[in-house]
Amino acid sequence: MDSLRNLSRFALDTLRLLLVGNRYYYAWVGFLLALILCGVFAYTGQLSQGLIISNMRDQVSWGFYIGNFTFLVGVAAAAIMLVIPAYIYDWEPIKEITILGEMLAISALVMCLGFVLVDIGRPDRFWHIIPLVGKLNWPASLLAWDVIVLNLYLLLNWFVVTYLLFCAYTERHYVKAIVLPLVLLSIPMAVSIHTVTAYLYNGIAARPFWNSAILAPRFLASAFCSGPAILLILLQVLRKTTKLRITDEAIFKIAELMAYTMGFNLFLTAAEVFKEFYSGTEHLVFIQYLFFGLKGHTTLVPFAWASILTGLAAFLLFLIPRTRKNWITLNLGCLLIYASVYIEKGMGLIIPGLTPDVLGEIYEYRPSVTEAFVAAGIFATGFLVFTLMLKAAVPVMLGEFTARRRLGGGSHPEPSDHNHSAREVTP
Amino acid sequence: MNASHPGPCSGSCPGGEGTPGRREFLAAAVAGMAGALAGCGKLSMEEFLQRNFRELAKDEIQKILLRLEKEYRAKFGKPVRVGIEEPMQGVVFGYALDLSRCIGCRRCVHACVRENNQSRDPQIQWIRVMEMEKELGVDVQHANHYYDPAVVPREGHFYMPVQCHQCRRAPCVKVCPVGATWQEPDGITVVDYNWCIGCRYCMAACPYGARHFNWGEPQLPAAELNTETHYLGNRPRPQGVVEKCTFCIQRTRKGLYPACAEICPTGSRKFGNLMDPKSEIRYVLENKRVFLFKEDLNTKPKFYYFYGV
Amino acid sequence: MPLRTPAIACAPRRGRRLAFLLGALLFLPARAQHGVKEKAEHPAPQAPEIQVPAPPFSEGVFPCSSCHDGKTMKPDPKRRELGMHTEIELKHGPESRWCLDCHDLADRDSLRLASGERIPFTSSYMLCGQCHGDKFRDWRVGIHGKRTGRWNGEKQYLLCVHCHNPHGPRFKPLKPMPPPVPPEKIRPSKGGRP
Numbered sequence: 036m037d038s039l040r041n042l043s044r045f046a047l048d049t050l051r052l053l054l055v056g057n058r059y060y061y062a063w064v065g066f067l068l069a070l071i072l073c074g075v076f077a078y079t080g081q082l083s084q085g086l087i088i089s090n091m092r093d094q095v096s097w098g099f100y101i102g103n104f105t106f107l108v109g110v111a112a113a114a115i116m117l118v119i120p121a122y123i124y125d126w127e128p129i130k131e132i133t134i135l136g137e138m139l140a141i142s143a144l145v146m147c148l149g150f151v152l153v154d155i156g157r158p159d160r161f162w163h164i165i166p167l168v169g170k171l172n173w174p175a176s177l178l179a180w181d182v183i184v185l186n187l188y189l190l191l192n193w194f195v196v197t198y199l200l201f202c203a204y205t206e207r208h209y210v211k212a213i214v215l216p217l218v219l220l221s222i223p224m225a226v227s228i229h230t231v232t233a234y235l236y237n238g239i240a241a242r243p244f245w246n247s248a249i250l251a252p253r254f255l256a257s258a259f260c261s262g263p264a265i266l267l268i269l270l271q272v273l274r275k276t277t278k279l280r281i282t283d284e285a286i287f288k289i290a291e292l293m294a295y296t297m298g299f300n301l302f303l304t305a306a307e308v309f310k311e312f313y314s315g316t317e318h319l320v321f322i323q324y325l326f327f328g329l330k331g332h333t334t335l336v337p338f339a340w341a342s343i344l345t346g347l348a349a350f351l352l353f354l355i356p357r358t359r360k361n362w363i364t365l366n367l368g369c370l371l372i373y374a375s376v377y378i379e380k381g382m383g384l385i386i387p388g389l390t391p392d393v394l395g396e397i398y399e400y401r402p403s404v405t406e407a408f409v410a411a412g413i414f415a416t417g418f419l420v421f422t423l424m425l426k427a428a429v430p431v432m433l434g435e436f437t438a439r440r441r442l443g444g445g446s447h448p449e450p451s452d453h454n455h456s457a458r459e460v461t462p
Numbered sequence: 463m464n465a466s467h468p469g470p471c472s473g474s475c476p477g478g479e480g481t482p483g484r485r486e487f488l489a490a491a492v493a494g495m496a497g498a499l500a501g502c503g504k505l506s507m508e509e510f511l512q513r514n515f516r517e518l519a520k521d522e523i524q525k526i527l528l529r530l531e532k533e534y535r536a537k538f539g540k541p542v543r544v545g546i547e548e549p550m551q552g553v554v555f556g557y558a559l560d561l562s563r564c565i566g567c568r569r570c571v572h573a574c575v576r577e578n579n580q581s582r583d584p585q586i587q588w589i590r591v592m593e594m595e596k597e598l599g600v601d602v603q604h605a606n607h608y609y610d611p612a613v614v615p616r617e618g619h620f621y622m623p624v625q626c627h628q629c630r631r632a633p634c635v636k637v638c639p640v641g642a643t644w645q646e647p648d649g650i651t652v653v654d655y656n657w658c659i660g661c662r663y664c665m666a667a668c669p670y671g672a673r674h675f676n677w678g679e680p681q682l683p684a685a686e687l688n689t690e691t692h693y694l695g696n697r698p699r700p701q702g703v704v705e706k707c708t709f710c711i712q713r714t715r716k717g718l719y720p721a722c723a724e725i726c727p728t729g730s731r732k733f734g735n736l737m738d739p740k741s742e743i744r745y746v747l748e749n750k751r752v753f754l755f756k757e758d759l760n761t762k763p764k765f766y767y768f769y770g771v
Numbered sequence: 772m773p774l775r776t777p778a779i780a781c782a783p784r785r786g787r788r789l790a791f792l793l794g795a796l797l798f799l800p801a802r803a804q805h806g807v808k809e810k811a812e813h814p815a816p817q818a819p820e821i822q823v824p825a826p827p828f829s830e831g832v833f834p835c836s837s838c839h840d841g842k843t844m845k846p847d848p849k850r851r852e853l854g855m856h857t858e859i860e861l862k863h864g865p866e867s868r869w870c871l872d873c874h875d876l877a878d879r880d881s882l883r884l885a886s887g888e889r890i891p892f893t894s895s896y897m898l899c900g901q902c903h904g905d906k907f908r909d910w911r912v913g914i915h916g917k918r919t920g921r922w923n924g925e926k927q928y929l930l931c932v933h934c935h936n937p938h939g940p941r942f943k944p945l946k947p948m949p950p951p952v953p954p955e956k957i958r959p960s961k962g963g964r965p
Contacts, residue, residue, distance in 0.1 A: 084959050085701045086660075087584055087678035092954035096665040096675060156660020156675065156702030159505060163514075163640040163659050170514045170641045170657075178639035178663050240759045241633060241669035320603055394590060394624060394671045395602030398954040553923075568948040583960060585952045608953060613944035678959055717921040727934075728942065729917030741922070742913045750914070770915060 045204050049427045067419040074412010077405045078153060086156055088405045094398035095389045099406045102381035104150035105232060109254060109380055111143035112229040113262015118222060132281060134199055136266060137192045138424045144189040146417035153409050177235040184231050188224045191217060203431045205438050229254050244321035244388045249303055256300035261376035263293050264369040277429045287360055294353035297372060301350055325387040334399045335386060338378050346375035514641060515654040534698055538684040546693045547715040549648035555709050556736040556743040559623060560770035563730040566591050566614045566621030570722035577710060577721035578696040579688050581680030588707040589625045589722060590671060596620055626672035626707035627763030634664035634673060649764050650708050652694035658703040669756045673706050823930050826892045839879035846876050862939040873898055899931045
């Protein structure tokens with residue numbers, strides 16, 4: 036009973052917390068809301084006219100939406116990058132910020148589900164895909180698997196984050212018997228969401244570009260580059276703007292791990308490129324279209340090379356200790372690797388998979404204005420979710436926002452103990 | 463078959479079928495939200511709650527057919543029959559196309575569009591004819607889909623029409639997340655246009671480009687409407703769902719040839735029952751050199767190409 | 772010395788004969804189903820009775836005996852250049868081929884097999900089958916050429932000559948129907964939904 040009352044108070048207090056902020060907060064949230072509004076407006080048009088106002092056609096039947104979806108699944112999976120060392124090796128500095136990774140995963144998953152929803156032709160029939168209510172073609176369809184694992188992963192992360200914050204709010208120590216198994220479960224779950232998403236393409240024999248056994252490993256390798264890249268920048272922003280204590284050591288450690296995954300990612304890409312070009316079968320056309328263009332169609336070529344070059348540059352910046360420990364080059368590297376993976380796992384994966392189409396036709400797909408606006412709206416939604424979670428989580432993690440303290444009024448927070456974190460609050 | 467099913471929900475659920483199943487409850491719960499999502503208007507609650515065709519009882523199907531016929535009559539201003547002719551016993555359909563005779567005149571493409579009520583705008587065509595050079599053989603990378611000379615065949619070229627291959631191991635059926643497409647006992651792969659969610663995974667999975675999406679509201683002049691239709695075949699389709707060749711299910715289940723076979727001026731198209739040793743299709747398989755398109759994908763098509771000469 | 776036979780055959784009533792015949796050939800597949808079915812009058816023992824639509828004669832040309840009545844025009848078996856039927860250009864088989872290889876000298880309303888046996892025009896497939904045995908075999912089982920009707924029941928055949936002009940049997944090129952709209956040109960219609 037008591038905890039139930041606490042829970043509703045927690046929810047209410049959090050809501051109140053979200054409504055109050057400085058003008059930068061309002062401006063940022065306002066900006067996101069404006070973008071979301073644009074997205075909603077564009078999506079309304081799409082709903083009434085149909086997906087014909089996208090530039091997808093029978094020849095290229097998936098595009099920008101599914102590309103972003105794929106990329107964001109990778110971002111969501113990357114939370115594991117922080118969870119593994121934190122819980123398996125009990126490595127303190129990273130442990131503090133694991134909760135941020137989980138919140139990032141939640142936001143990414145919200146965007147993933149958004150991109151799937153806007154991509155389907157009959158969103159009014161979404162209930163057909165709900166297990167037990169509709170008619171899920173499981174286990175045959177990989178998309179059915181994806182629906183299940185993505186939602187479970189979302190639920191898992193949401194629960195862990197909420198539970199940890201609630202414990203901090205009530206100033207009780209979390210029950211390790213609940214949290215640890217769930218966090219450990221989230222490790223294979225993170226691997227599985229990205230693996231299943233890779234298999235979704237991988238299993239399609241009709242599209243040789245996707246039908247490669249190293250597709251899933253490549254997905255994981257690239258996710259372990261892009262996810263932490265976002266996090267690294269975020270951590271720096273957070274420790275500047277809040278009192279959250281994040282050590283240099285933690286950041287450099289993540290950067291070092293990234294260097295390895297980036298190297299591995301490049302190696303896997305090279306393996307794929309070698310196989311295609313050296314054997315030179317009829318399946319070569321797809322990678323040719325990506326890197327060199329085909330019959331004068333060269334839309335993807337600059338993007339493909341940009342992805343390779345930025346990936347290579349970022350790898351070097353992260354590999355060399357001096358540039359890895361320099362804030363400017365470190366952040367530059369983060370941006371470069373983010374761009375590289377965004378191209379590679381978005382348009383660079385979906386479009387050449389479908390071009391030329393199964394009957395050899397080349398249709399040069401470029402996203403339409405509607406697609407761009409809808410995508411912007413979904414990204415804004417994801418950012419908004421993350422912003423709001425952060426807004427609530429940071430004070431809780433710092434011990435500034437608890438059931439007791441909010442009574443004393445939030446305007447005079449006591450100097451917080453820097454050793455406090457979500458996982459180590461003691462009453 | 464599942465016995466529980468959502469009632470018409472127009473306030474009339476007195477049937478005393480026991481407690482409402484969780485399907486009804488959950489489906490009704492999401493109904494409001496989805497109604498808003500779909501832009502409401504045209505979507506009736508009955509249509510929204512309609513279940514997968516294969517889970518429907520006979521009387522439910524009859525109700526749906528009546529509803530569809532009413533809807534089509536209102537839309538096109540003339541009576542449309544929506545049938546559900548069942549597969550015949552001991553029949554598995556097969557198709558063979560004579561590559562040495564096809565001249566690429568596209569009569570089949572357009573006969574198919576008329577017979578099967580395909581959208582004229584945005585254009586949907588279930589058959590695609592490729593023009594290829596004789597010297598290069600069957601290689602789609604050099605195929606010309608948009609050839610338009612004064613007369614065909616053009617010197618040095620051959621023509622290869624492609625449509626649904628009605629695979630025995632159909633990738634489209636395998637990947638569909640909601641079971642909206644399946645293979646019937648007579649070997650025809652069909653789509654329930656009222657269950658498809660439009661995710662287009664099947665289009666990515668089909669090696670033959672046989673699946674087509676209604677990107678916009680399909681436009682079909684009432685004057686050109688074929689009013690003799692089948693629920694799983696050529697009835698007018700809604701926006702946002704996938705459609706495909708059904709071997710003219712509305713014709714072939716009545717013993718007629720598919721429209722493409724009937725129109726072909728060169729007699730390149732052969733159709734029949736694979737289970738009947740005396741059928742045309744079996745004669746082709748036994749006496750002609752046959753090849754399967756993209757055989758390496760192991761889709762086991764029931765659509766064969768052969769060289770009749 | 773073999774005679775050159777560039778132009779030969781029956782009795783012309785009108786001009787533009789060949790064009791007409793060709794036109795008939797082109798459109799016959801579509802019209803054939805409505806054509807009159809005639810029974811082969813002299814079925815060969817090995818060939819079962821096959822129902823076919825009427826042969827695609829040029830309008831007004833049949834019966835041939837209305838000119839070739841054996842009285843006003845005496846049958847002349849001598850191989851020569853004809854003054855009549857000049858629009859027919861024989862492009863079928865070796866150069867030595869000529870009219871009376873297939874048309875019966877005494878009964879112009881019939882065709883003749885190599886054996887000398889007379890057959891009606893409705894059984895012309897037997898004449899074609901003498902040389903094109905493999906095609907004939909395929910045609911009979913419905914593989915060569917077009918057959919309409921029911922896949923599990925009665926079928927309608929076309930005669931060889933419905934698709935192949937016997938004097939120039941090569942299948943005539945057709946104007947193709949319009950190509951598909953390329954994906955780039957499939958655009959939302961103005962104003963959205965009707």
